[in-house]
Amino acid sequence: MVTLHKSANRRFALLRETLHRQLTPGAWPGFGLSPLNRAVCALILLASLMAVLETEPTLRQAASGLFFSLEVFFVTTFLAEYACRMYAAGEEPRYRGISGRIRYAFSFWALVDLLAILPFFLAFLPFNNVFLLRMMRVLRILRLARLGRFSRAWSALAGALHARSYELLLSVGVAGLLLLLSAACLYVVEAAEQPEAFGSVPRALWWSIATLTTVGYGDVTPITPLGKLFAGITAVAGIGIIAMPTGILAAAFSDVFQHKDPRSEDEADDSYSLSQPERQRHDAGKMEW
Amino acid sequence: MVTLHKSANRRFALLRETLHRQLTPGAWPGFGLSPLNRAVCALILLASLMAVLETEPTLRQAASGLFFSLEVFFVTTFLAEYACRMYAAGEEPRYRGISGRIRYAFSFWALVDLLAILPFFLAFLPFNNVFLLRMMRVLRILRLARLGRFSRAWSALAGALHARSYELLLSVGVAGLLLLLSAACLYVVEAAEQPEAFGSVPRALWWSIATLTTVGYGDVTPITPLGKLFAGITAVAGIGIIAMPTGILAAAFSDVFQHKDPRSEDEADDSYSLSQPERQRHDAGKMEW
């Protein structure tokens, strides 16, 4: 009896260890993502694609049954995955036992996993508001955020952005001032001619942002000669608005790439892997659950 | 009696020293801005936001009382701040006494402070001209310029721009020539078809600037095959017009960041502070006022 119990224990220990290794990106000994996590990634992408397609009324009406069945399938799979992750979390010392599991449930990525499941159940609430209904549908697309768990390698880019965040913020500030200034100029000279589009500074901001970012929709354009003059100056300033952050980022990336050069020769493979295996080894003999 | 006078003197000296330390960015011993200056910054931002919102006719009519009360509050606060700054200026040797205060009143930032208060009183003049009225409203937004007093740290960016100002000016010149050339070409080939939009070089400049900056409103587009050919060449040249200043700025920032590297390790905190405390110490015992 004791032997049987012990053997079951050992089997559970092995199962938990295997799950942990498959589900935790850092615990996978091989290169890249484990097969199970790849399947999870594919499911997340597929679920998001379905959520995108379901917002299209013609598709929703044509295949409402298919969309609902797929949604049920995705949610049950995600629920099963959530349970497995919860169980496998016990492999790490800090998440052992009941209190550890509660601590895990409130960890960042566990909350994201839970939030990815929730919209399905919210959809059963009786919504009459069309706006909220659309919001519900869009919430399903945010499941894509779950992919963040599997990507640790864009730290180099994020580092370059962070190192120059002060300069980038400053150029955002300069852009904001130019935005306000050009909107104020156009308000002064164009308000009389086009009160609907330039009747106030907030209204003129719509034109101003479309011009400074060089988007240029053309739904609103100045018609007075003075307005066109200021618009021309704004458009030229828009080149500066593009050039400044681009220049800052180029210099920052140049810095990062040059400092990474010695590293990149030794750890070139790692910089291309989605998750670095940290080879955390746990003694599988201990059990708390 | 003498002791009382002396004690009052000492109290005034302390007050002036405290005000000076709180109001002058360079005199604050701590990191960043003093609490009082932070409040001033917040007020300036709020006052500018209100000035922006007040230009919207629907809001102005809905809450004209609120806007006027807030304006009165901002102006009285700015007046009080101006008086305090005038008083605290005596802490610095060059602004001591009556003549020093007059010298202070004509210093750059003191004039900016005064100009930020003026529009309120100008609004009481009987304006019949709608254009001038709009201008008055926009002048209030220019209070944002007062924020310049608190920012000394963007000198690195300004330095990069200044070091390459010759190259940047040159690329502006090249852009100007291309602008004129493409406007002249379109004038020659499109004037007969679209006299309103391309009937003269100055008119064609409006299309030319929208195309070269890649804004592309689309309110004016060539319709003849030859006009479209020249427009295509102009659009491709527009990429060069964006690429040149961006490339110059990228190289300039790269230069600045690399030369700042040794400095940034020692003074990293300072480069992120809005104002460097210069730890100017004044003996508080002397009094002139």
Add this chain to the structure above:
Amino acid sequence: MVTLHKSANRRFALLRETLHRQLTPGAWPGFGLSPLNRAVCALILLASLMAVLETEPTLRQAASGLFFSLEVFFVTTFLAEYACRMYAAGEEPRYRGISGRIRYAFSFWALVDLLAILPFFLAFLPFNNVFLLRMMRVLRILRLARLGRFSRAWSALAGALHARSYELLLSVGVAGLLLLLSAACLYVVEAAEQPEAFGSVPRALWWSIATLTTVGYGDVTPITPLGKLFAGITAVAGIGIIAMPTGILAAAFSDVFQHKDPRSEDEADDSYSLSQPERQRHDAGKMEW
């Protein structure tokens, strides 16, 4: 008789060697392309230009005979060139004999050459479908791909792109997420007002991509204040979408140019040549065909 046969053999060997030297970019001893290959390049460009012009109905109707005659000329020339290349391939050991020729026929560039001839014969099939007919015409333009055989020198640029392909892919991913997010936002706030343009996330993507890439057609623009707010944020994010890949490429090119500096002094001429002569010398005495 033996002498005559030997002399003919020698003449053929000489012809094949000359053809090989003229046709294979790597076998030309001089700088750049051989005269024959230059003629082939010119023919490819001319044939592509004709294919482009032939799609224009007015030109096709005005000069259908000319277009057909030119097409017959191009195809016969390309066929002759294909035969010559097939024959000259025997100069290289791996393409000798019948089996070598078959191996050559399945080599990448030989297949491209064959595919450039095929559309002519496909045009004789009785197509009723206008869509397929247009596709046939466009296939002729793809002959431009044949030029790839003659260009080996853009490896420096391709190398810079490849070395940073991970970072570039990441910025494409970030762009994709922003695209989806802004489309989702606009779908939520604008679907009620403009169901045709923002009635679903896939529909909103059309607006989203035009804004994020700063193209800004203006055929679809938000009209609600909240929609305009999100559109403004999207437009500003679009600057980041341009700045990131530009910054990465600038840093990558900077890296490549700096590492190429010692090389460029020795091999400066080669880096400007379209094809590096590899000076492969074949003993012309051997013959298999």
Add this chain to the structure above:
Amino acid sequence: MVTLHKSANRRFALLRETLHRQLTPGAWPGFGLSPLNRAVCALILLASLMAVLETEPTLRQAASGLFFSLEVFFVTTFLAEYACRMYAAGEEPRYRGISGRIRYAFSFWALVDLLAILPFFLAFLPFNNVFLLRMMRVLRILRLARLGRFSRAWSALAGALHARSYELLLSVGVAGLLLLLSAACLYVVEAAEQPEAFGSVPRALWWSIATLTTVGYGDVTPITPLGKLFAGITAVAGIGIIAMPTGILAAAFSDVFQHKDPRSEDEADDSYSLSQPERQRHDAGKMEW
């Protein structure tokens, strides 16, 4: 009599030397441009501005007399300047004597000077063609080319462009291929729906260039889902089309600025001057004219 003749000779020699020093940018001993050349530059700019304004019909009708008088003034001044330059050219050994003057008259900048005067006299020819008349007016704007004589300092920028001309040409080639490819795709999928805009590859090129350069006029946009898909891909490729030359230029400028660093400390002033004085000293005693 001999003394008088000698004195007149000496006076002429002095005049010619002064004129040469004032008119030839390289012969001016001081910093920047000589006062006379500055006046010439101002005149050229003014004459070009007048030529631009004269194309506007409303201005031309309102002040035709003023425009003609100014044109007469500019042309007589330019003629006088041309004569002076011709006379002063004798100061340089290679332009001495009658044959030297003829050689000078065919030098590049002398021809440009002559061409700047010509349009005035061509205007007296009896033109009935409105197109040629517009061309005549635009020719006057090309006087701006004369400014090129005074600017020698943008060689650093031109050098950076030249050093990477191969890479820049390559990116133009890639852009051209993308342009053709996207036009061909849109022709295939949109020709049936919008024959006017996408009925042939040359017609589709107009849309294609507006999209790839991110100008995005919006006068022509795809309406089929497949067309919108290809348009989206084209717009994203457009970012690459902007990023590639920008990255190449950024790296090239970075290279130039870094190699110029030691020089810029010694000759910083020169890099900001429009023309470097070459301190050519001529012995004024010799006379040929």
